Amino acid sequence: TSTGAFQMPNLASIFKPPSMNSPSFSVAKKKAELIDAVSFTNNGKDATPEQQGRVLALVADLERARPVPDSLLSSSSEMKALDGTWFLQYTSPSKIGDSDEFPETWKPNFASEGDSNIETKRFQSKGTVSAAGITVDTSNRAVKQIFNVEEASVFNEVELDFGVGRAGGQYRQSENVPNRAMVAFNEASVTFTNGFVVNLGWVFAIVGAIRGSKDNGWLET
Secondary structure (H helix, E strand, C coil): CCEEEEECCCCCCCHCCCCCCCCCCCHHHHHHHHHHHEEEECCCCCCCCHHHHHHHHHHHHHHHHHCCCCCCCCCCHHHHHHEEEEEECCCCCCCCCCCCCCCCCCCCCCCCHHHHHHCCCCCCCEEEEEECEEEEEECCCEEEEEECCCCCCEEEEEECEEEEEEECCCCCCEECCCCCCCCCEEEEEEEEEECCECCCCCHHHHHHHCCCCCCCCEECC
């Protein structure tokens, strides 16, 4: 689930960065640079456009070097790579400033999801997570995204000042983008620190009825 970058000017061929197949290109080093770039940004909320640009440039480099296989969400063996709990470190808008200003940033796949009636052309998150239009501030908070491959489910958990918020549902592979998971959020709850639980899944049912589709979210791997 779903998630800017900047590019140094193309000075001359002698300054051309190493190709992805070059021995001097290190995936491990790029990953370390990415972790460093997202650090101390309040999960992206306090990131400047330049920092957002740097992050998405690194993401683009890594995806070119290690492209996600089209079978990731359809192969039972490959899906195991997603299984488990992931900790959210950063979110940012999918477009940063003028497209000419950051030409080498990662770009989302804009393929439409047709009858699902879901916006796929722009992601505006910045230190937040959202589901079916419900947005939660995740800056300076512990956020988990939990994949259960066997049950084809994904849940977001956010530590709140007064408890824990949890939302999720079933996912399926998109028919248009192989590495996109379409999520039908149908469960939501807030567990207060005193143990009291408020279930809010009915909100997703109403949103689905209005949109005419159970799909109300997506993420790309």
